[in-house]
Amino acid sequence: MVLNFALLLAFQLVGEVASRALSLPVPGPVIGMALLLAGFMSLPKLAKRMLDTTKDLLAHLSLLFVPAGVGVISHVEALGQSGAAMMAALVLSTALALAAGALTFVGLARLTGSRKDRT
Amino acid sequence: MTTLPDIWSYLSEEPLLWLTATLVAYVIGDAAFRASHGNPLVNPVLVAMVILAGILWTTSTPYQTYFEGAQFVHFLLGPATVALAGPLYSNLHHVRRALVPMLGALVVGSVTAIASALWIAQALGVEGAELASLAPKSTTAPVAIGISEQLGGLPTLTAALVILTGILGAVIVTPLMNALRIRDWRARGFAVGVSAHGIGTARAFQVNETAGAFAGIGMGLNALLTALIAPYVLSLFL
Helix, strand or coil, X not given: CHHHHHHHHHHXXXXXXXXXXXXXXXXXXXXXXHHHHHHHHHCHHHHHHHHHHHHHHHHCHHHHHHXXXXXXXXXXXXXXXXXXXXXXXXXXXXXXXXHHHHHHHHHXXXXXXXXXXXX | CCCHHHHHXXXXXXXXXXXXXXXXXXXXXXXXXXHCCCCCCCCHHHXXXXXXXXXXXXXXXXXXXXXXXXXXXXXXXXXXXXXXXXXXXXXXXXXXXXXXXXXXXXXXXXHHHHHHHHHHHHHCCCCHHHHHHHCCCCCCHHHHHHHHHHCCCCXXXXXXHHHHHHHHHHHHHHHHHXXXXXXXXXXXXXXXXXXXXXXXXXXXXXXXXXXXXXXXXXXXXXXXXXXXXXXXXXHCXX
């Protein structure tokens, strides 16, 4: 457990360093995720020992957004004078992006014969 | 004997109180979510946020003080993002078979998220730095803030817009997908990851593990794509 957590942090650390050193547009943790995936693919043993830890950590992923969320509520005035217009843009564009993304996925899956797994 | 105000002044200075409050508020939010049989409107993050903001407001505690305790939870976002490699690996066989649908949905979802938000906001009179702050709102917070600075936006405003987008996406994804009769967990998850980053991904994991894995990929890929295309899409509106 402790070793697994140390490994997660180490991958994040490498990701952060790579992101800064190479001025990549992707944040460190996302690079860390890609590197860890590569690690799992080349060393199935590593995946076997770490999969339960990743599952436990992700089971309450929502919790981790609470502190930042409280900041938003405490700073609603940050939305400025165009608050209503901003909210309208957020609601509509999020719904449109969700619909457009999912419909494109389903359409292309049908075209390429990539059927969903039923297990 | 120590008086109540003395105890309060100790507690309000230490991280213990606000760390505990954050976890308890989330436990309440999660219990409310379960009690509502998974109603997406009773989002645990939203419930916890409202409870905590209410307490901060009542006790006139500055957000800075709260965050000194809550930062330990906030910090775990980094390792949790790295941990997304786990479900991704477990779902690799799904991912390999869905490369074309994923790339198509990524481009369409990402462009729709940026362009429609800018178009609607501009039509309603938003302009300048506020418009620029809106462009990267569907991508994960650290990337969005970086992009916003680069485009001449306001980083604090962008952070707020990113969180609000995540909560909106997490709340509307289930009813919207049901209304569109999309039953493919891969499509549902991927779309919410692209449009509503980590908060959408957290919602996807509550519903289905495959949806969660695809949401994680959608979030990661969109972080990259938004950084590449947001400046160009914004330039069409200025």
